Amino acid sequence: MELRKSSKNMYQNQTGLAPIIIILIVVAVLGGGYLAWQYFGQPAEEELVIKSSVEVKPVEVKTATFDVFIKNEKSGEETFLMQLDKVYERHYHFAEYHNGNLYIIREFGYDPQTMKYSEDYIRELWKYDKEEEGEKLFSAKGIDFRVDPKEKFIAIESENILRIIDLNTDEVKVTAPVGTLIHPDLSGEFAIGLRDWPEDGRSFWGYLAFTAYPQQFFRIDTTNWRIIKYNVSSLHLNTRESTLNPNLGKIVYSDAPMVFDVESKEEFERSQRSVTLYLYDLDSGEEEIIDTSKAEWFKPKWVDNTTIEYTKGGERVIKKIR
Secondary structure: OEEOOOOOOOOOOOOOOOOOOOOOOOEEOOOOOOHHHHHHHOOOOOOOOOOEEEEEEEEEOOOOEEEEEEEEOOOOOEEEEEEEOOEOOOOOOOEEEEOOEEEEEEEEEEEOOOOEEEEEEEEEEEEEOOOOOEEEEEEEOOOEEEEOOOOOEEEEEEOOEEEEEEOOOOOEEEEEEHHHHOOOOOOOOOEEEEOOOOOOOOEEEEEEEEOOEEEEEEEEEOOOOOEEEEEOHHHOOOOOOEEEEOOOOEEEEEOOOOOOOHHHHHHHHHHOOEEEEEEEEOOOOOEEEEEEEEOOOOOOEEEEOOEEEEEEOOEEEEEEOO
16 A cells, blocks of 8 residues: 655554545546445445536557546536546546546556456556646555545545545545444444545545445544444445435435345345335434335435435436425
8 A cells, every 4th residue: 555655644643543338437526345345335326416527438448548528417518638548447436526636546457458467456546637737646456535525635445444634735634444443332344435525524424334234334523533433233224225415414225125136136026025215314313214115226316415316116206305
């Protein structure tokens, strides 16, 4: 693991914290875990207000070279940004775009034609400004990241360690191995998953999961670097049917099952089992029913702080919530 150089001590510990084609890839500007569950365990969509997104279109497979575009999600207009090689576009969250700056994961030592890795392969997180000047921020075998909307901090998960880094000073404000994040009422082997920053950038939300099943959420307050832990193991969440609003600290989730194969999917659909969509407040523990259905996945999504979108009867439903 390597971070960019800084005159400051980048591993300074904080009090109370222990030192983780056309191909069209849309990555939310506003918004982890291990590769073993990335395919089935990717989180439900987290976008509250999608302003723009990153799209890549292949130019040369051999060098993993892509044209990078920024798309205005409201107007649909695409703007060419740059051409870049060694792009790790297979990652579920490989890029973000904020205020004219591109944050993107690149991959070295991987041959896209043979799909083989060299012994010294590495992944690197880069930042490119409006002048296309690039700066390497972090490198490791595996990387997941989220940039706060104000671009003051970046949260990076690597090797099941969460770091929060000040983008202005390069100082590592938090270094939290998975064990330091676990709620005192829980035990076991968990993977760190990244969720998102609220619009004010005053905290960061993540979760700990067993495969694709979150057992707890956590919030890190950037005003004092305190970690608040929320045990949600009794809710039986899965990453496909749960979505967090980081502004409110509320989850919309359903009790529809996680399935990993066609047979299980078809069996659930034949069952006509009742499923329920819930709203859960992490701070108060209060829960309310939003809707019910029969043997389908709601695929919930926050539209804004008072509106959610989900599937019912094969149609997408927009609903206001309190």
